[in-house]
Amino acid sequence: MSLEISKRGKNMPASPIRKLTPLADDAKRRGVKVYHLNIGQPDIETPLAMRQRLAAVPNVLAYSPSAGTHEFVAALIGYYESLGLEVTADQVIATTGGSEAILFALLACADEGGEVVLPEPFYTNYSSFAAIAGLTLAPVTTRGDDGFHLPARALFEKALSSRTRAVILCNPNNPTGTVYRPDEVQMVAEVCRDRGLFLIVDEVYRELVYDGRKPASALSLRGFDENVVVVDSLSKRYSACGIRLGALVSRNRALIDAALRMAQGRLSPPGLAQIAGAGMTDLGPEYAAGVTREYEGRRNLLYDALCAIPDVFVRKPEGAFYFVARLPVEDGEAFARFLLEEYALDGATVMVAPAEGFYATPGLGRNEVRIAYVLNQQDLRAAVRVLAGGLAAYRAKESERLGGPSRRLVS
């Protein structure tokens, strides 16, 4: 007799970022080099100041306090201070990556059956965490032509219903690279305050803002302490994705109390990670500035290269390390599969993430892909060359299939 898996388990969405991984593995087995533009795994070295801390591993790898060690939380508070943000230890819970902070935030803000409003396209794992928490996501559609910025308040509010409990903003945004202007964040905060909603702001890319922008945080908003819940992470800032360390930060006492009880249930955040993470105190502001400069250079390179590919539409992202590119294809996933299964240029191909899974509204994003610029500039250059060649080959093949070269696939 086969046992019944829960509806929650069956309905859990697969990650569009990872679901084509078996095809990439097959390509690698065939000897093809795969440039990974599909996933936000940076190639930058984790700071030595953090790695060195691991030389002093204690004899007993003990549990830590559920909200994090004194050293790590103090280091985090020092980091916030360096940004001019006043945060106290009782406003912070160290988590297993920003991922756990998202889950705790959702579980603490809303009961099963509740709704969370967020701009789409959005970081796909919000869908997974919402599914775990029994919540539905209500999207506010944003468009590439507007740089994926938010609509005016009246339109934004149309997504709210009596079941809405929270709004999620990811700023800077994954997957679009949009950095919301202060007036946009203020507008959403006011909506949340006026309608009695939590505002969960995912700031795991906080420092990665370009063209002279300064890192900003919703923790600096005045008058919204009860609403604002910030998700933070060391993964991207310190190129330390494998460390699995992040934080939930809020001045709302009841929310922190609820999240702390959840944190107690899972005992503690990773101990070794906190030892390494406390090394952030040894990094001056030049560390973040250097990393940001590097990503800005990659963005510029990729933007120019993508603009040079016929019929590809991109807006220059303002932050994070992603583009959402509109391609002259009907189905971004079919194109991504083609790249991995059928195409190689000089023994190499690229993996991109089909963007449809980043939207909640059916049908949107079908002709888009998300591209991450987490490779060094030489690899990025090579990857775009392959992408351009792959796109031309795919269009030729599709045109053939649809009855000759005169048929255009998508205008």
Ligand SMILES: Cc1ncc(COP(=O)(O)O)c(C=O)c1O
């Ligand atoms: C927007 C956003 N939030 C949260 C996370 C979670 O990161 P982690 O759990 O590694 O901190 C990611 C990872 O890609 C992300 O892009």
